[in-house]
Amino acid sequence: MNEFLYVISFSILVTMALALARALAGPSVFDRILAVNMFGTKAVLLVAVVAFISGRADVLDIALLYSLLNFVGVVAALRLVERGKFYASVRPRVEVKPGEKP
Amino acid sequence: MLALTVDIFLLVFLIASAVGILFTHQLFAMAMLFGLYSLLVASLFILLDAPDVAFTEAAVGTGIATVLMLATLAATKESKEKPRKKLSKSALTISIFTGALLLYGTTGLPKFGDPEAPIHTQMADRFIQQGQAETGVPNLVTAVLASYRGFDTLGEVTVVFTAGVGVLLLLRRRYKPKIRRNADAG
Known part of the structure; x- marks a missing residue:
């Protein structure tokens, strides 16, 4: 059973590495948001697996907190990307006159 | 392992x-x-x-x-971050000076992992033996943080709360911003 959990935690770590690489490299904003979200999910899984291996069930509360924070953080990030004027990407701003539709 | x-x-x-x-x-x-x-x-x-x-x-x-x-x-x-033209000499001097001061300060601390350090000889035993009975908290780190160093934690909470209120006041908008519908930011 424990070997099984070891293999699982190792594969979660490898997945975390892939997500981190995407977060570091990611050309667009959404790549980074998704990578950070995925990293958070994998952190939740890792914490849960470590809790099972070490037998400390109270650590599972932290895993729950992580998943909540992950959700709230991603929603906030996406909402602010939608609201923010300039920082989403480097593209010229198109001026729109009051009467005209963009 | x-x-x-x-x-x-x-x-x-x-x-x-x-x-x-x-x-x-x-x-x-x-x-x-x-x-x-x-x-x-x-x-x-x-x-x-x-x-x-x-x-x-x-x-x-x-x-x-x-x-x-x-x-x-x-x-x-x-x-984007503004590209820096050249190294600022005064900033470099200040940071090197501060770093040196901090390094000098660490010489007064006990060595890392030293069993004879005061924290291990004076307080740790008491926390481990009586912490559970005195505070009723199952985790020892939590007991030390929330009970023995409660005033310290209260100060931290005050600082964080004040900072949060300040930032929220700064970020308050007078007008509700328009939401872009076709935000293909990428």
Whole structure:
């Protein structure tokens, strides 16, 4: 059973590495948001697996907190990307006159 | 064995994200990577068996700080770090001086892992033997933080609360911003 959990935690770590690489490299904003979200999910899984291996069930509360924070953080990030004027990407701003539709 | 492997992996991720934060010029990426960094630090705290410190780190670092940084970015016009022309001499002098002062300060501390340090000879035994009975908290780190150093923690909470209120006041908008419908930011 424990070997099984070891293999699982190792594969979660490898997945975390892939997500981190995407977060570091990611050309667009959404790549980074998704990578950070995925990293958070994998952190939740890792914490849960470590809790099972070490037998400390109270650590599972932290895993729950992580998943909540992950959700709230991603929603906030996406909402602010939608609201923010300039920082989403480097593209010229198109001026729109009051009467005209963009 | 497993804890060591996970520790090494997480520390490597930590270094990679820190280097990434240093070398990126996109402020948005920086904010997201800071959230990731703080999540890693919180995971390391869990492995060190300090769950409530991990709670604080995750809530403040990953949650509030990332959202506040993104909100600040949404309110500003610049999306990129300004390229630095040359090294500022006065800033370099000040940081080297401060670093040297801090290094000098560490010489007064007991050696790392020294069993004869005052913290181990005077307080630790008492905390381990009577902490449970005196505070009723199952986790020892939590007992020390929340009960024995309660005033310290209260001060920290006050500082964080004041900072949060200040930032929220700064970020308050007079007009509700328009939401772009066709935001193909990428």
